[in-house]
Amino acid sequence: MYKFFAFxxxxxxxxxWSLMRSVKEENIMEHSHQVSVxxxxxxxxxxxxxxxxxxxxxxxxxxxxxEVGEVVTGDLPTPIKxxxxxxxxxxxxxxxxxxxxxxxNLPENLQDEFKEYVLPDxxxxxxxxxxxxxxxxxxxxxxxEVRMGNSEFKKALKSIEKELKSCSAECVGYFLKExxxxxxxxxxxLD
Numbered sequence: 107m108y109k110f111f112a113f114x115x116x117x118x119x120x121x122x123w124s125l126m127r128s129v130k131e132e133n134i135m136e137h138s139h140q141v142s143v144x145x146x147x148x149x150x151x152x153x154x155x156x157x158x159x160x161x162x163x164x165x166x167x168x169x170x171x172x173e174v175g176e177v178v179t180g181d182l183p184t185p186i187k188x189x190x191x192x193x194x195x196x197x198x199x200x201x202x203x204x205x206x207x208x209x210x211n212l213p214e215n216l217q218d219e220f221k222e223y224v225l226p227d228x229x230x231x232x233x234x235x236x237x238x239x240x241x242x243x244x245x246x247x248x249x250x251e252v253r254m255g256n257s258e259f260k261k262a263l264k265s266i267e268k269e270l271k272s273c274s275a276e277c278v279g280y281f282l283k284e285x286x287x288x289x290x291x292x293x294x295x296l297d
Contacts, residue, residue: 109211110220113177130250134173134181137243145169145239147285152235152277165232167223172236174224178204184244238270238278242286245270249289 149165152158173181179200187197205224209217226233248263270278288296 110208113208113211114174130254132247134176138170138173140246141172141236141239141243142166142169144242144281145236148235148239148242148275148277148281149232151280152275155280156276158277160235161232164223165235168226168233168236169239171220171223172226172240174208175201175204178207234275235277238273238275241266241270242278242281246286246289249286253290 145165145168146162149158149160149162152160153162179197186193188194202225209221209224212220226236245263245266248259248266251259252263270282273279
């Protein structure tokens with residue numbers, strides 16, 4: 107029996123932000139969906155407004171599968187993942203091994219069709235867009251938590267905002283200026 111999609115379905119059970127108290131819990135499946143939507147927007151912005159040539163489909167699929175290894179590894183908080191080069195390298199190896207293990211749960215003739223997205227080329231521009239989208243998603247999570255009165259996310263909000271504002275990708279600046287402020291609004295204010 108092939109279990110690949112059962113592994114993917116488990117993404118809805120793995121919590122994000124495990125070390126920080128959240129007002130609104132978020133799982134990896136929800137996070138991956140949000141990153142996919144943001145990555146799609148960033149691609150369209152870059153291609154339409156700044157003459158980019160990003161492959162939108164490839165980017166969205168990278169985003170959809172960007173956390174699949176966490177089904178096996180769990181979510182390791184960013185400060186720990188990047189504490190030092192040795193931990194960062196070890197964790198990347200662990201994630202890669204987890205993704206390879208999950209891919210082996212597909213029929214052999216389908217593995218290559220998914221491998222490109224589950225184990226992406228991390229040097230390509232499309233993958234870099236996904237990394238930006240992932241950081242924007244983290245920023246928006248902080249905005250949401252602080253808006254709901256959770257001061258535990260204030261420091262992370264300032265740190266991620268500073269990082270994103272110093273980013274050289276034009277699409278990121280555009281997204282932050284044009285779209286991010288709406289995340290601070292209530293449902294009534296969005297109407």
